[in-house]
Amino acid sequence: xxxxxxxxxxxxxxxxxxxxxxxxxxxxxxPKKTTLSLYFHDTPDRCDFNVKAxxxxxxxxxxxxxxxxxxxxxxxxxxxxxxxxxSAEVGHAKGMYVTAGSNGLDSQVSISIExxxxxxxxxxxxxxxxxxxxxPGAEVSVVGGTGKFRFARGYATFATHHLDIPNRYAxxxxxITVQLHCC
Numbered sequence: 001x002x003x004x005x006x007x008x009x010x011x012x013x014x015x016x017x018x019x020x021x022x023x024x025x026x027x028x029x030x031p032k033k034t035t036l037s038l039y040f041h042d043t044p045d046r047c048d049f050n051v052k053a054x055x056x057x058x059x060x061x062x063x064x065x066x067x068x069x070x071x072x073x074x075x076x077x078x079x080x081x082x083x084x085x086x087s088a089e090v091g092h093a094k095g096m097y098v099t100a101g102s103n104g105l106d107s108q109v110s111i112s113i114e115x116x117x118x119x120x121x122x123x124x125x126x127x128x129x130x131x132x133x134x135x136p137g138a139e140v141s142v143v144g145g146t147g148k149f150r151f152a153r154g155y156a157t158f159a160t161h162h163l164d165i166p167n168r169y170a171x172x173x174x175x176i177t178v179q180l181h182c183c
Contacts (some may be wrong), residue, residue: 031179123147154178
């Protein structure tokens with residue numbers, strides 16, 4: 001008959017430690033949810049605020065116009081913490097959007113948010129998707145990121161906060177919710 005070399009209490013203690021370690025590791029790998037509210041300052045063809053949204057191509061024979069299907073806009077918008085023009089800069093939104101769909105209201109958005117503020121400096125969030133330009137709360141996907149947003153997944157919503165048509169200036173509020181799966 002084999003002798004039991006490990007006492008039963010020691011086996012139970014070992015089992016408890018293993019389960020505690022597994023629980024700890026499972027919680028350590030749970031995604032971390034982060035939310036941000038940012039303001040994009042969008043001004044076509046002007047460089048007053050070191051920002052611009054410039055149409056670069058369109059359907060032949062049609063006027064340059066954002067609501068015209070096929071118009072491609074390249075953008076670099078200043079991003080601030082609040083909607084004020086003197087608000088602290090947190091970064092730039094660089095990328096493009098293409099007016100898509102027969103109604104001319106939908107855009108295929110591909111934007112990189114590049115952070116310049118101290119908290120997230122050097123990090124990026126990558127946004128992509130179809131967005132109705134005039135629908136409040138239009139939602140697109142966060143498909144990745146770098147730096148502090150590495151492996152980010154989530155969504156972003158856009159809503160026009162201020163629109164000055166004569167001066168072709170808009171402030172767009174962007175609310176971002178991401179889950180970070182590491183770090």
